[in-house]
Amino acid sequence: MRKLREDQEWALDQLRTHIAAGHRRIVMQAPTGYGKTILASAVVSGAIKKSNRVLFTVPAVSLIDQTMEMFYQQGITDVGVIQAHHAMTNWDQPVQIASVQTLMKRTMPECDIVLVDEVHRWFNVYTKWLDYTTGWQCPVIGLSATPWSPSLGTYFAGPRNYADEDRKPCLIVASTIQNLIDEGRLSPFRVFASSHPDLSDVSTVAGDYHEEQLSKAMQRGTLVGDAVETWLRLGENRPTFCYAVDRAHAMHLKEKFEAAGVPCAYQDGNTKDADTRNKASGLWVDGRKTIRRKFHDGEIKVVVSVGTLTTGVDWDVRCLSICRPTKSDMLFTQIVGRGLRTAEGKADCLILDHSDNHARLGFVTSIDVSYEGLHVGKTPMHSNRKDDGIRLPKECPKCAFLRPPTTPTCPACGFTAKVVSTVEAQAGELRELKPKPKPVPVPRDLSSTVEREIFFRELKAHGIAKGYNANWAANVYREKIGSFPPAHFKWLDPAAGVSPWTQNWITSRMIAYARSKRPAPRVFPYRPPTLL
Ligand SMILES: [Zn+2]
Numbered sequence: 001m002r003k004l005r006e007d008q009e010w011a012l013d014q015l016r017t018h019i020a021a022g023h024r025r026i027v028m029q030a031p032t033g034y035g036k037t038i039l040a041s042a043v044v045s046g047a048i049k050k051s052n053r054v055l056f057t058v059p060a061v062s063l064i065d066q067t068m069e070m071f072y073q074q075g076i077t078d079v080g081v082i083q084a085h086h087a088m089t090n091w092d093q094p095v096q097i098a099s100v101q102t103l104m105k106r107t108m109p110e111c112d113i114v115l116v117d118e119v120h121r122w123f124n125v126y127t128k129w130l131d132y133t134t135g136w137q138c139p140v141i142g143l144s145a146t147p148w149s150p151s152l153g154t155y156f157a158g159p160r161n162y163a164d165e166d167r168k169p170c171l172i173v174a175s176t177i178q179n180l181i182d183e184g185r186l187s188p189f190r191v192f193a194s195s196h197p198d199l200s201d202v203s204t205v206a207g208d209y210h211e212e213q214l215s216k217a218m219q220r221g222t223l224v225g226d227a228v229e230t231w232l233r234l235g236e237n238r239p240t241f242c243y244a245v246d247r248a249h250a251m252h253l254k255e256k257f258e259a260a261g262v263p264c265a266y267q268d269g270n271t272k273d274a275d276t277r278n279k280a281s282g283l284w285v286d287g288r289k290t291i292r293r294k295f296h297d298g299e300i301k302v303v304v305s306v307g308t309l310t311t312g313v314d315w316d317v318r319c320l321s322i323c324r325p326t327k328s329d330m331l332f333t334q335i336v337g338r339g340l341r342t343a344e345g346k347a348d349c350l351i352l353d354h355s356d357n358h359a360r361l362g363f364v365t366s367i368d369v370s371y372e373g374l375h376v377g378k379t380p381m382h383s384n385r386k387d388d389g390i391r392l393p394k395e396c397p398k399c400a401f402l403r404p405p406t407t408p409t410c411p412a413c414g415f416t417a418k419v420v421s422t423v424e425a426q427a428g429e430l431r432e433l434k435p436k437p438k439p440v441p442v443p444r445d446l447s448s449t450v451e452r453e454i455f456f457r458e459l460k461a462h463g464i465a466k467g468y469n470a471n472w473a474a475n476v477y478r479e480k481i482g483s484f485p486p487a488h489f490k491w492l493d494p495a496a497g498v499s500p501w502t503q504n505w506i507t508s509r510m511i512a513y514a515r516s517k518r519p520a521p522r523v524f525p526y527r528p529p530t531l532l
Pocket of ligand 1: 415
């Protein structure tokens, strides 16, 4: 079993704390590339050790085998599969993997803990189990990189006769895209907003663009040709994923790429793993495995695709051509996520945005920290970007590079918009301007006892690590919460690690303390531990 990293230990620790405190409906948010499966394996093997039975659900039959492979790689072999005629069917195994499609036809198998993978894809059958079949005692843990689907928090709130604090939808943010980029686990990215489609006559259905109308709008005028032209001009011949609206749009793009001499393939959710023979023409069609091999060999430069869920997770993609406008933070984050995998010799991911998604939604690094909890009720979150603290990027008028709104000079071409100002720009200042948005710590709500326990345990861990006085944690806790921790907190174990949010707060508190003390006379023998 692979050893957990410190931040994964921390996430696991949070999970345990919430479960110990009685929470039964928990969602864990972790970006693609975090190692969510390794974390899930740790949860599963912990459960097996305590003789508990685990049900792991996946949203598609096609994901069963790769999930099982992942468990095997982590040394978990007591696995059975719930799916008609599957070779691995074995009801005696403590871990059962099932697809939602199969479970819809059956009653819920008996189990002690449920892990729901890709929980943002919500199925009615989940609701049925959550309230009736499993009872409240069985913990249900949802996993997702984008747990922002409407009403997810309502589904996770549980029966009404439980205490409000228990019913509070519980979201643990294991890490953020920006954190992973800073740690070198995800690739940084550069964006050019190469064209601006006119979508004024495309209607909205269920929160996103009407697909058929969108496909037509994206094939109007020179849009398709522009996508190819931009790729030839800026794409650096990189292995590229191109996202289209639907099959017709994708075929149009493929045709134009091929006409320009760029070898191109198409795949979607129906593309089989193995090569298949077209019955009508008798010709062989490349399956997913062949396309992947050709893509990595350089035989194919661009893969045009519709949909994102099951394909390309482990492909070495270095450029994204986004021709799929969306209003969905989830879809957009998944699309960009496909390009952020790190690889040898890959300095960054190049994004050619023909969809205005960045102008509409912001950088993905701002989106995934802006959700402070699971969605409850009817009003959609993020109806107004500004209110949600998402500042939209600015486009360079000269080269179409997208930069954070606070960056006046274009990092790509050096162009500076003339600003009427009495202050002359210092040449040296340009150095600091990087195309990287500032990391925003994941916000924490300290109103519940559980969150306060976690906070206190983190303070304890920090105090021990720094060798502070035993009362330090209680004192700073009071500073934040307004009262001393309840007596029983003293028996809590220190946390396995300190979250970035708590770390930030401790640091800022130290800075504020040091500042407030600056002109004061020297106090001894106590010296405040400044600037950790
Ligand atoms: Zn520029």
